[in-house]
Amino acid sequence: MSYVRNVANVVATLLVGLRVTLREWFSRSITLQYPEQRWELPRGYRGHPVLLSDEEGKTKCTACGLCVRACPTDVITVKGAKGEDGKRVATEWVLDMSRCIQCNLCVEACKFDALAMSDRYELACYRREDLLYDMDTLLELGRGDGVAAITVGDKL
Amino acid sequence: MTSAKQELHREEMVINMGPQHPSTHGVLRAVVTLEGETVRGVDPVIGYLHRCFEKICEQKTWTQVIPYTDRTDYVAALTNELAYVLAVEKLMGLEVPERAQYIRVIMAELQRIASHLLWFGTFGNDLGAFTPFLYAFRERETLIDIFEKTTGARLTYNYIRLGGVRNDLPADFERETLAFLEKLEKGLEEYHNLLIGNAIFEYRTKGLGVLTAEQAVAWGASGPTLRASGVAWDLRKSEPYLVYDRFDFEVPVGQKGDIYDRCICRMKEMEESAKIVRQALEGLPEGDVVGKVPRVIKPPQGQAYAAVEAPRGELGCFVVSDGGIKPYRVKWRSPCFVHLQLLDVIARGELVADFIANIGSIDIILGEVDR
Amino acid sequence: MQAVLWSVLKLLIVLTFILLNAMLLIWLERKVSAWIQLRLGPMRVGRPQGWAQSIADVLKLLFKEDIVPSRVDKVLFVLGPIIAFMPALMVWAVIPFGPNFVSADLNIGVLYIAAIGSIGLMSIFTGGWGSNNKWSLISAMRSAAQLFSYEVPLVLALIGVVMLAGSLSLTDIIRAQQETAWYILYQPLGFLVFLIAGIAEVNRTPFDLSEAESELVAGWHVEYSGLRWAMYFLAEYGNLLALSALAATLFLGGWTAPFGLDFIPPFVWFLLKTYLFVFVAMWIRWTFPRVRIDQLMDLSWKFLIPVALLNIALTGIGITIFS
Numbered sequence: 001m002s003y004v005r006n007v008a009n010v011v012a013t014l015l016v017g018l019r020v021t022l023r024e025w026f027s028r029s030i031t032l033q034y035p036e037q038r039w040e041l042p043r044g045y046r047g048h049p050v051l052l053s054d055e056e057g058k059t060k061c062t063a064c065g066l067c068v069r070a071c072p073t074d075v076i077t078v079k080g081a082k083g084e085d086g087k088r089v090a091t092e093w094v095l096d097m098s099r100c101i102q103c104n105l106c107v108e109a110c111k112f113d114a115l116a117m118s119d120r121y122e123l124a125c126y127r128r129e130d131l132l133y134d135m136d137t138l139l140e141l142g143r144g145d146g147v148a149a150i151t152v153g154d155k156l
Numbered sequence: 157m158t159s160a161k162q163e164l165h166r167e168e169m170v171i172n173m174g175p176q177h178p179s180t181h182g183v184l185r186a187v188v189t190l191e192g193e194t195v196r197g198v199d200p201v202i203g204y205l206h207r208c209f210e211k212i213c214e215q216k217t218w219t220q221v222i223p224y225t226d227r228t229d230y231v232a233a234l235t236n237e238l239a240y241v242l243a244v245e246k247l248m249g250l251e252v253p254e255r256a257q258y259i260r261v262i263m264a265e266l267q268r269i270a271s272h273l274l275w276f277g278t279f280g281n282d283l284g285a286f287t288p289f290l291y292a293f294r295e296r297e298t299l300i301d302i303f304e305k306t307t308g309a310r311l312t313y314n315y316i317r318l319g320g321v322r323n324d325l326p327a328d329f330e331r332e333t334l335a336f337l338e339k340l341e342k343g344l345e346e347y348h349n350l351l352i353g354n355a356i357f358e359y360r361t362k363g364l365g366v367l368t369a370e371q372a373v374a375w376g377a378s379g380p381t382l383r384a385s386g387v388a389w390d391l392r393k394s395e396p397y398l399v400y401d402r403f404d405f406e407v408p409v410g411q412k413g414d415i416y417d418r419c420i421c422r423m424k425e426m427e428e429s430a431k432i433v434r435q436a437l438e439g440l441p442e443g444d445v446v447g448k449v450p451r452v453i454k455p456p457q458g459q460a461y462a463a464v465e466a467p468r469g470e471l472g473c474f475v476v477s478d479g480g481i482k483p484y485r486v487k488w489r490s491p492c493f494v495h496l497q498l499l500d501v502i503a504r505g506e507l508v509a510d511f512i513a514n515i516g517s518i519d520i521i522l523g524e525v526d527r
Numbered sequence: 528m529q530a531v532l533w534s535v536l537k538l539l540i541v542l543t544f545i546l547l548n549a550m551l552l553i554w555l556e557r558k559v560s561a562w563i564q565l566r567l568g569p570m571r572v573g574r575p576q577g578w579a580q581s582i583a584d585v586l587k588l589l590f591k592e593d594i595v596p597s598r599v600d601k602v603l604f605v606l607g608p609i610i611a612f613m614p615a616l617m618v619w620a621v622i623p624f625g626p627n628f629v630s631a632d633l634n635i636g637v638l639y640i641a642a643i644g645s646i647g648l649m650s651i652f653t654g655g656w657g658s659n660n661k662w663s664l665i666s667a668m669r670s671a672a673q674l675f676s677y678e679v680p681l682v683l684a685l686i687g688v689v690m691l692a693g694s695l696s697l698t699d700i701i702r703a704q705q706e707t708a709w710y711i712l713y714q715p716l717g718f719l720v721f722l723i724a725g726i727a728e729v730n731r732t733p734f735d736l737s738e739a740e741s742e743l744v745a746g747w748h749v750e751y752s753g754l755r756w757a758m759y760f761l762a763e764y765g766n767l768l769a770l771s772a773l774a775a776t777l778f779l780g781g782w783t784a785p786f787g788l789d790f791i792p793p794f795v796w797f798l799l800k801t802y803l804f805v806f807v808a809m810w811i812r813w814t815f816p817r818v819r820i821d822q823l824m825d826l827s828w829k830f831l832i833p834v835a836l837l838n839i840a841l842t843g844i845g846i847t848i849f850s
Contacts, residue, residue, distance in 0.1 A: 007830070010355035014815065020350040021287060021563045021814040030294055031567040042301075042326070046308035072220035103223035103314045104322075117308065150308065153446040154323040171661045179741040193665065193820060282741050284732055284817025290564035356733055356816050508665070509819045512742050 060114035061090035070109035119146035182522030242462035256320035271467035282516035320446035379469025385413030591753035603657025608758035611650035615765030655747030666746035670737030683835035775800035
């Protein structure tokens with residue numbers, strides 16, 4: 001008798017499982033048809049660092065090198081020179097995207113609000129050299145949407 | 157009559173499972189000795205994902221180590237950060253604001269749920285049921301979205317900082333998290349109906365891969381793997397860190413220490429974590445999320461050990477400082493490394509199929525084993 | 528002459544029918560699994576719903592390099608996929624698509640099918656053994672044990688049907704069902720045993736032990752690629768289709784139209800019933816975890832065979848009482 005009950009029990013649990021899949025069979029799929037459909041990125045999504053510019057469109061970076069020191073993977077190269085008004089400005093700011101781990105530490109280190117994280121995530125390219133983003137590219141990307149600089153202690 | 161047994165040629169077969177194998181959870185290589193289908197010995201070979209984590213830490217400043225810890229146990233990055241940060245804070249004697257402590261608890265528990273959901277999916281996969289994987293990922297996806305909104309990343313968060321957390325919770329965090337927990341409740345019921353309560357599942361897991369309480373303690377097991385054997389040892393209860401002593405939750409304990417118990421323990425842990433998150437959200441105090449932290453982090457000479465209850469077990473971090481801006485030594489006590497050694501203990505004498513179930517049941521992440 | 532032409536034509540029709548259906552089944556399996564798993568499945572190749580995915584896949588596999596690993600037993604390795612296709616095709620010779628549409632109406636049809644079904648084992652065994660790979664060896668041994676054990680309940684389940692119909696010819700069995708009712712009503716136990724044993728026969732989850740991706744990587748076809756692998760793959764679905772057609776014929780009245788819905792041609796009814804069974808098999812596959820090899824044996828010898836024997840006894844008693 002216990003044998004029959006056992007069999008009945010087994011069959012019951014199997015039927016319960018079948019009911020679950022049957023219900024999901026006719027429920028809506030959750031697939032997003034990328035690239036036609038895209039998801040919304042939240043503010044503060046960490047793509048990669050970009051440079052912010054002032055009202056005149058010039059970089060705010062003073063080539064102080066704090067970001068270089070903050071970077072755990074040594075991907076930032078900065079060179080600076082004295083500008084016309086005597087202040088130091090960056091003349092070269094290169095990001096080696098092939099090694100960047102998008103950790104946000106450079107943005108947190110920057111004291112001049114010159115850095116932010118962009119929400120770019122399609123970073124593939126054909127040549128390794130294309131992953132070296134120079135200052136003009138980064139400034140241009142910094143003017144786009146979805147750029148946010150979130151540092152320690154911020155509210156979102 | 158010559159006995160048929162004598163003429164029958166018997167031979168043990170050594171089979172190389174992994175590092176390219178669908179069920180070795182990454183790049184584990186197990187040299188398995190088989191007699192027919194019976195496992196006679198398991199020799200795990202590790203190191204395929206070794207990235208010199210501990211050595212790299214000695215080259216980085218104290219803050220720069222945090223993103224690296226994300227990459228050890230990449231399924232539960234937040235608890236890794238927590239272990240390291242707690243150790244350094246202990247060393248420096250940093251004060252952490254209450255709100256930050258609550259946020260850490262919430263995030264750590266959500267991370268536990270995310271990690272267990274992934275385990276559930278892959279364990280179903282190990283047993284040949286592919287559908288639970290997608291269902292578990294449906295729930296996990298919602299959770300990962302919450303993480304993304306809060307921390308800015310989906311996997312390697314770099315969120316927990318010395319003295320607090322990086323930023324405050326987003327505005328609709330509470331609403332979304334509570335909605336998720338409700339969804340999780342429904343999900344857990346569905347997982348039970350689909351897989352855990354299934355008779356085939358019980359046949360595949362009950363009474364197999366038994367780890368007795370003595371063995372578990374002797375081998376240094378921790379987390380659900382230990383608790384399934386009947387030892388109620390949970391760092392959140394036995395050595396409370398952060399503000400865990402303020403919450404009311406239970407520690408699920410198994411009896412037999414078999415695969416089934418380990419599964420049930422994890423499933424129940426998700427419910428308990430959900431309880432903790434609910435309580436923490438209710439009691440979330442206002443205030444800063446980062447305490448007073450010196451501009452340049454230079455812990456005094458000395459050493460400190462901090463351990464957290466990671467999803468997989470006791471995750472310990474031992475740091476030594478020589479007073480400089482870089483750690484002198486960072487040692488990682490990873491639960492997976494310990495549990496991997498259990499494979500031979502629990503899988504010997506069982507079939508190949510059980511061996512796969514055993515690997516799944518101890519929930520190893522090779523990134524943490526090799527580091 | 529005309530008769531010969533006619534049978535050749537019928538053969539060709541059957542052949543194309545199977546190949547097209549096998550490809551359709553592969554696409555369907557992907558779609559059904561995707562729907563169950565909240566996904567969309569193939570969507571890109573061919574709109575709507577990626578209908579051309581299987582065609583694209585087969586074309587791709589055709590153009591792949593033909594790799595025969597150097598340490599394999601060449602004869603067995605090459606022979607494996609060819610044998611795999613044979614039973615899947617040969618079964619169709621006796622399955623009636625419609626009232627007068629059957630390639631060869633053998634009077635020992637059921638016996639023929641039982642015999643042909645066993646050949647499938649040979650393909651897995653030759654492929655697995657010939658591959659000279661430890662995974663495929665384990666897989667070959669497993670499938671030998673499995674298919675051997677499940678032949679028995681499968682054939683025992685058919686005996687009840689044969690007893691009721693009083694004939695081994697499939698056409699006669701269908702006609703017998705037209706006179707009474709579908710045999711699924713008389714033979715629920717027999718159908719259950721047939722369903723379980725059948726799914727085990729065609730190596731599908733929860734009985735896909737010889738393929739067992741999470742354990743044996745891919746089982747017996749771990750060394751196969753390109754066209755040879757495609758043949759194994761198509762044969763797998765050909766077998767599923769053959770099994771479904773058999774279930775429809777033996778238990779669901781074949782091409783008989785139910786409820787007097789005669790305006791739909793018999794051929795369509797036959798297909799509908801076949802695909803009903805296919806869907807059930809897919810539904811089961813994407814729901815359950817895999818059983819273990821010893822449990823599989825237990826299920827066959829300790830449950831299915833006693834039940835099948837009980838079914839035969841009950842059928843015998845029933846026939847004696849009611850006739």
